[in-house]
Amino acid sequence: MHEAAALRPWVAQVWACARPPAPPAPPAHAREHSLPSGAMHLSIRLDGPPLRIYASADDRQGRGYSAATVGGVRAGYCIKDTAHPAASVGAVLRPGAALALFGVSAAELADGHVDLAQLCGHEAELLYERLAGDADRGRRRALLLDFLGARLRRARSGRGLDPQIAQALASVQRAPAATDVAALADACGRSPRHFIAGFRDAAGLAPKRYARVLRFQRLLAGLAATPRPAWAQLALDAGYFDQSHLIREFREFAGVSPREYAARAPASPNHLPLA
Numbered sequence: 001m002h003e004a005a006a007l008r009p010w011v012a013q014v015w016a017c018a019r020p021p022a023p024p025a026p027p028a029h030a031r032e033h034s035l036p037s038g039a040m041h042l043s044i045r046l047d048g049p050p051l052r053i054y055a056s057a058d059d060r061q062g063r064g065y066s067a068a069t070v071g072g073v074r075a076g077y078c079i080k081d082t083a084h085p086a087a088s089v090g091a092v093l094r095p096g097a098a099l100a101l102f103g104v105s106a107a108e109l110a111d112g113h114v115d116l117a118q119l120c121g122h123e124a125e126l127l128y129e130r131l132a133g134d135a136d137r138g139r140r141r142a143l144l145l146d147f148l149g150a151r152l153r154r155a156r157s158g159r160g161l162d163p164q165i166a167q168a169l170a171s172v173q174r175a176p177a178a179t180d181v182a183a184l185a186d187a188c189g190r191s192p193r194h195f196i197a198g199f200r201d202a203a204g205l206a207p208k209r210y211a212r213v214l215r216f217q218r219l220l221a222g223l224a225a226t227p228r229p230a231w232a233q234l235a236l237d238a239g240y241f242d243q244s245h246l247i248r249e250f251r252e253f254a255g256v257s258p259r260e261y262a263a264r265a266p267a268s269p270n271h272l273p274l275a
Contacts, residue, residue, distance in 0.1 A: 003149035009160065010097040010152065012039065014144055016137040019047060019087040030083035033255045033272040035220070038213045040093040040106065040204065041071040042116070044144075046132050048086035053113060054079040057274075068116035068124050070102070072109030073204030075213060077255050082273070089131055089140045091148065095169050095203040096161035101148060103155040106204035120151065164188040165198050172211050176218070177239025179211035215239050216253045219246065220269040229262060 004014075031054065045051065045067045054062040062081060098106035102119040116124040127147045131140050161169075168184045184207060185195035196206050203210050219238040223229055235246040250258045254272060266272045 003145045007145065007148055007152060010094050010100045011091050011148060012094050013092040014089075014141050014148075015091070016089045016140040016144075017087065018137065020085045030081060031274045032080050032082050033077040033274065034080050035077050035254055035270040035272065036074040036213045036216065037092075037270055038073060038203075038210060038217060040073055040097060040109065041090060042069075042093060043071065043088060043090040044068040044116070044128060044131060045086040045088050046128075046140075048084045049081075051113065052081035054081070065113055066115040066117060066124075068128055069113050070109060070116055070119060071113050072098075072111060073106060073210075073213075074111050075205055075209050076111070076253060077272075078113075079274075089144050091144060096166075098204070099155075099201065100160070101151045101155055105201040107200040110200075110204040123147070123151075161202055162198060164190075165202050168195070168199060168207070169203060172207060173214060175239075176211035176214035179207055181207050212249065213253070216249060219250070223258075223262065224269050229258075231258060 043051070049064075050067045051065045051069050052062040053065070057079065059079075093101070095106065098104050098109055104119065116127075120127075127143070130143050134140055134143065165188070168188060171184060172179050181192055181196065185192045188195050188198075190198070199207050199210070205213065215238055219234060219240075222234050222237055226234065231246065232243050235241075235243045238246070240246040240249065247258060250256075250261070254261055256264075256272065261272060264272060
């Protein structure tokens with residue numbers, strides 16, 4: 001409980017899941033578009049092959065990573081292999097967590113994946129061994145919390161998120177469509193250039209880009225709650241200028257049109273199976 005409380009400013013969620021049961025027939029798809037969420041993710045696959053990411057729809061080989069990876073905040077979708085589901089443990093990380101837990105700027109990790117061992121060395125291997133040796137999901141979750149708590153004590157050097165950047169982040173999260181970089185920089189008493197650099201260190205993306213991803217997430221939430229979407233109203237509610245603006249942004253972040261996304265009805269909003 002103590003570890004969870006100490007980690008709350010940096011860790012939004014810790015999860016553990018078993019390997020899904022094998023389907024009666026081969027899956028209809030083996031890849032997905034993983035959509036940008038505005039958060040970093042730590043994921044550890046405990047059986048089956050490790051994570052594989054494809055550069056494009058035409059990429060047949062992809063790039064493999066270790067069983068334990070950190071996915072930086074992304075400004076677009078990535079294409080993941082989903083042919084072999086696995087038991088896994090992971091965490092959703094808040095802005096500032098890259099520095100607090102791993103001692104690096106979130107901007108260094110943005111728009112990509114990195115093996116956890118590159119950030120934590122031998123500790124990543126030890127964590128994997130402990131997790132793989134205990135099949136209980138509750139204890140696996142506790143082991144990951146212990147690991148993150150130890151990283152917090154070691155890596156952050158007693159330093160929290162810059163209060164001015166934290167205030168700017170909260171402002172963008174409350175109203176992403178109203179993000180005004182000049183006003184936020186002025187409130188922090190910094191030049192726009194220095195403000196943007198500090199914001200990227202914490203959030204991984206520049207303020208405007210980060211705000212666009214959060215606005216897209218609001219759109220996905222509205223879409224999930226609307227069986228028969230009224231696109232013009234959804235655009236207005238999420239803060240887009242008009243429906244055409246929504247469509248352009250949707251294609252950029254999801255790789256498909258809004259109607260194609262809705263027709264596929266993904267089980268999880270940020271995981272779109274490919275045909």
